[in-house]
Amino acid sequence: MEVRVQNIRKEFGRFPALNDVSLDIRSGELIALLGPSGSGKTTLLRLVAGLETPTDGTIYFGDEDASRKTVQQRNIGFVFQHYALFRHMTVLDNVSFGLKIRPAGRRPSTADIRRRAMELIDLVQLSGLEKRYPAQLSGGQRQRVALARAMAVEPNVLLLDEPFGALDAQVRKELRRWLREIHDRTGHTTIFVTHDQEEALELADRVVVMSKGQIEQVGTPDEIYDAPISPFVFGFIGQSNILPVRVENGQLWIEDRSIGISAPGEDDGDAQLYFRPHDIELLDGSGGCIAGLVTASRRVAGTRHVELDIVASQGKVEIELPPEKTATDRSRIAFRPTRWKLFRN
Amino acid sequence: MAHEIPDPVGHHGTSEMVRSATSESRLARYVLIGIALCFVGLFVVVPLASVFTEAMRNGPGEFLTVLADPETFSAIRLTLIVAVIAVPLNVVFGVSAAWAIAKFEFKGKAFLTTLIDLPFSVSPVISGLVFILLFGSHSLLGPWLQSHGIQILFAVPGIVLATVFVTFPFVARELIPLMQEQGTSDEEAALSLGASGWQTFWYVTLPNIKWGLLYGVLLCNARAMGEFGAVSVVSGHIRGLTNTMPLQVEILYNEYNFVAAFAVATLLALLALVTLVLKSLLEMKFSEQIAASRRH
Numbered sequence: 001m002e003v004r005v006q007n008i009r010k011e012f013g014r015f016p017a018l019n020d021v022s023l024d025i026r027s028g029e030l031i032a033l034l035g036p037s038g039s040g041k042t043t044l045l046r047l048v049a050g051l052e053t054p055t056d057g058t059i060y061f062g063d064e065d066a067s068r069k070t071v072q073q074r075n076i077g078f079v080f081q082h083y084a085l086f087r088h089m090t091v092l093d094n095v096s097f098g099l100k101i102r103p104a105g106r107r108p109s110t111a112d113i114r115r116r117a118m119e120l121i122d123l124v125q126l127s128g129l130e131k132r133y134p135a136q137l138s139g140g141q142r143q144r145v146a147l148a149r150a151m152a153v154e155p156n157v158l159l160l161d162e163p164f165g166a167l168d169a170q171v172r173k174e175l176r177r178w179l180r181e182i183h184d185r186t187g188h189t190t191i192f193v194t195h196d197q198e199e200a201l202e203l204a205d206r207v208v209v210m211s212k213g214q215i216e217q218v219g220t221p222d223e224i225y226d227a228p229i230s231p232f233v234f235g236f237i238g239q240s241n242i243l244p245v246r247v248e249n250g251q252l253w254i255e256d257r258s259i260g261i262s263a264p265g266e267d268d269g270d271a272q273l274y275f276r277p278h279d280i281e282l283l284d285g286s287g288g289c290i291a292g293l294v295t296a297s298r299r300v301a302g303t304r305h306v307e308l309d310i311v312a313s314q315g316k317v318e319i320e321l322p323p324e325k326t327a328t329d330r331s332r333i334a335f336r337p338t339r340w341k342l343f344r345n
Numbered sequence: 346m347a348h349e350i351p352d353p354v355g356h357h358g359t360s361e362m363v364r365s366a367t368s369e370s371r372l373a374r375y376v377l378i379g380i381a382l383c384f385v386g387l388f389v390v391v392p393l394a395s396v397f398t399e400a401m402r403n404g405p406g407e408f409l410t411v412l413a414d415p416e417t418f419s420a421i422r423l424t425l426i427v428a429v430i431a432v433p434l435n436v437v438f439g440v441s442a443a444w445a446i447a448k449f450e451f452k453g454k455a456f457l458t459t460l461i462d463l464p465f466s467v468s469p470v471i472s473g474l475v476f477i478l479l480f481g482s483h484s485l486l487g488p489w490l491q492s493h494g495i496q497i498l499f500a501v502p503g504i505v506l507a508t509v510f511v512t513f514p515f516v517a518r519e520l521i522p523l524m525q526e527q528g529t530s531d532e533e534a535a536l537s538l539g540a541s542g543w544q545t546f547w548y549v550t551l552p553n554i555k556w557g558l559l560y561g562v563l564l565c566n567a568r569a570m571g572e573f574g575a576v577s578v579v580s581g582h583i584r585g586l587t588n589t590m591p592l593q594v595e596i597l598y599n600e601y602n603f604v605a606a607f608a609v610a611t612l613l614a615l616l617a618l619v620t621l622v623l624k625s626l627l628e629m630k631f632s633e634q635i636a637a638s639r640r641h
Contacts, residue, residue, distance in 0.1 A: 072536060098540075153538055
């Protein structure tokens with residue numbers, strides 16, 4: 001089901017958690033809400049669920065105004081960071097819960113409930129564990145039970161709050177891939193919250209980057225990574241370097257040195273140059289370039305990370321080089337960003 | 346809850362060299378254990394044993410005759426009636442208060458939490474006097490009650506009120522930390538799956554707190570049956586009518602009827618023992634579930 005969030009504002013006491021947020025989510029889409037803690041991403045998710053009420057604004061499920069409905073009426077599936085499984089119930093009872101508590105008129109027969117629950121337990125690959133209690137399961141297994149339980153009620157939209165946040169790195173990676181598979185198979189409209197950019201970029205159809213109660217950018221993982229539209233997004237997603245530069249006649253300068261980058265159409269004046277550590281080319285240092293002195297060099301897996309003090313200004317940058325390039329301390333390296341972006345203050 | 350207890354005699358020979366950092370020398374251990382045992386023996390076991398021996402001094406036959414005395418029998422009945430009314434009331438109150446305090450944010454929450462502790466910090470005599478001031482013949486409500494023929498003081502309602510007041514912290518105190526620790530996400534999960542508020546309470550919250558609730562009920566019951574001070578003030582000591590078991594013990598004792606006094610006291614002491622045994626049995630039998638309901 002399509003979900004439209006329109007001009008939502010949410011205040012806790014006097015503290016504004018969300019400020020005029022609007023977002024359209026297409027039916028069947030897998031959307032990530034990504035941001036640092038305190039950015040309002042979990043609040044937005046809980047508002048869609050109906051676990052919080054907005055101070056202002058509307059949320060539509062399809063053409064229906066859902067913001068006047070209670071959490072029960074919205075028919076959503078919610079997965080919590082710490083699972084929130086009912087600890088006194090078996091896996092099977094947990095998964096069946098949403099169907100069992102329905103009023104007699106809408107409740108499937110006992111046999112149907114059991115069959116549906118067993119199908120879901122099979123879908124989340126926990127067949128054979130249906131008689132276990134949550135305390136007898138690993139973290140990853142518990143989160144899969146939580147997902148099966150949420151899907152049992154055939155929700156309009158599936159909402160996941162940091163679903164892998166409490167798991168260790170290896171399990172996270174597996175579950176991530178597995179969640180994508182489940183999503184492709186079942187086609188639920190899914191919104192998940194994460195502060196892990198790798199998770200968001202790998203898993204989501206579209207990523208919503210949030211900061212300080214506002215949406216900074218909405219886009220596909222490629223758009224978010226390759227074309228960040230604000231300094232916050234550039235800095236938050238992936239590694240980035242920032243250097244203060246000056247624009248003069250469409251050329252970039254650091255102090256009195258041209259760095260060999262032309263920015264046609266840019267107004268003259270001070271600006272911040274953003275570029276990623278791997279988007280650079282090494283130069284011999286004769287023409288326009290950025291020159292720096294090596295202060296540290298670390299080998300990280302397939303690349304060499306080199307920290308440089310920029311000669312012309314007070315800045316520091318980190319660049320990535322092929323591992324065979326050696327970088328001895330205090331040696332001089334000249335380079336130029338191949339992809340970059342200018343932001344003004 | 347399994348603590349790692351270092352085995353006091355387990356390691357041979359080199360024990361002094363390899364003992365773990367938290368265990369004391371053998372001498373210190375025995376001195377500490379000895380002090381604890383002496384203390385418990387002197388202040389708990391000896392008095393309790395003397396109650397039983399006093400009661401049985403003239404043999405079990407007299408013990409039973411004494412208990413069959415109509416006044417004593419009516420005291421036992423009254424105590425049971427009071428407990429049957431007071432404990433359920435405090436279960437309802439305790440669960441509601443703990444629910445409100447643990448699951449919601451509202452103004453005056455800290456104040457309510459403090460108020461719940463009040464009966465613990467106030468002398469029971471004061472708790473009784475409060476009701477005299479409220480319902481006595483010189484109070485505001487007194488004349489109105491009298492003209493309508495409602496008897497609260499020196500009757501069962503007064504005794505129940507005083508008992509409820511004195512015992513109301515037990516259930517709430519047991520549940521508040523437990524419910525706070527468990528948080529609200531289980532309830533939110535149930536609501537998001539379509540459960541009504543009542544279903545959420547019945548199928549999710551109550552099973553999560555049932556062991557804590559049971560402890561609270563046991564302690565509350567023990568106190569409700571054993572309360573002396575507050576009940577003594579409001580009861581009026583009318584023989585065969587408003588005497589509870591603790592009051593009956595005092596009256597019999599003051600009349601130098603030691604065997605009868607200690608026989609009734611035996612019943613009260615037995616109640617305490619049964620409560621403790623039940624509590625320990627529950628802990629032993631369900632320790633895993635209890636531990637699981639406390640963690641997540």
